[in-house]
Amino acid sequence: VHDKRKRLIKPMIKKNHSLQEVELDEAIDYISEKCKEMDINTDNAIGLISPKATNEEANIFVSMFRKDMVGEFGPYTILPDGNQTATLSDISSSDCIVMYKMDPNTLVIGSFVKLAVRKNNTKLVLVDDNKNNFDTISSIKIKPDELDLAKEFLSRASNPLIIYTSGISEDEVKRLSGLSDKAKLMGFLAGANSRGLRNIGINGKIDVSKAKALYVLACDDELKDNFKRYNAAFVVLQTSYLTPEIEDADVVLPSPIWAEKTGSITNIDGLVQNVTKSLDSPVKTNEEIMKLLIDRLSR
Structure with a gap:
C-alpha cells in the first residue's frame, strides 16, 4: 500500500508549543489529567469520527460521549426519507x-x-x-x-x-x-462506512463551535479540516500520518491504516461486510488505544 505521507508511529504531546514524541502510557495519562484539570465531561466534549472507521471502532468511540455530541468527520450527507x-x-x-x-x-x-x-x-x-x-x-x-x-x-x-x-x-x-x-x-456517502455510522446514530448535526474538548478519530483520512475553527481548548487527534494539520492538536495518537484493520463495515445498501487485514500494523489498534483511555478516565 503506497502513500507518500509519513506514518505516525509514536504518540505526541504538545510541550512548549511544539509536539514531542512520548510513550503511549504517558499520552493516555496526559489526556486523563487534562480532562480532570479542565473539567472536561460528556456535556462539553465532542467527538468527530472518520467514515473509514469500522463498526467496532465506532461503537467504542461513541461510548465515550453523549450520542448527540458525536459527528462524522468530513462532508455530511443528508439522506432522504x-x-x-x-x-x-x-x-x-x-x-x-x-x-x-x-x-x-x-x-x-x-x-x-x-x-x-x-x-x-x-x-x-x-x-x-x-x-x-x-x-x-x-x-x-x-x-x-x-x-x-x-x-x-x-x-x-x-x-x-x-x-x-x-x-x-x-x-x-x-x-x-x-x-x-x-x-x-x-x-452519496463519502466514506466506506458512512452507512454504518448512521446506523449507530452518528450524524453531522452537532454544533462543534463551543466544544471545550474535541477528540477526532481520523483514521487514515486526509486532514482537510483546520481544528482551530472548532474553538476547542483541548484537541486529541488519532491519525495515521504526520501531516502539517496535526500541529493544531494538543495530543496526537497513532492509528492503523485501512489495510491493517479487522472488523466490519456497512455498505451503501446497508449490508454488513467483514474486513480482514492484509498488513501487520506497527501500532496498536484503535480499539486498544480507546479502551486504554476509557479505563484511565474511569479511575
Missing part, C-alpha cells in the same frame, strides 16, 4: 437518472451509472457547473440554477432516480426531492 431511499440495484433498473454535483471519481456508484446508460440506454441528466467523467455519456447537462429543466425528463420516466453529492444543504435535498413524486433518491 426511508421510502425514497434508493439502492445500487435501483440504478440498474432506472430509465432516467439525474446526477447532482457528483464527484467524477465516484467509483462504485459511477460504474453502476455508466453500465445502466450503456446497457439499458438509461437517460442521464447531469447537473453541474464543472466538467466530469460523465459528460460524454449524458443525455443533457444543465447548471444547478437550471435544475427545473430536469423535471421533464423525470416525468417521462417509469423508474426515475436522483443521485446527489455529499455536503449539500438540506434545502438542496428538499429541492431535489420536489422534482418528482415518484423518483427515488440516493445521497
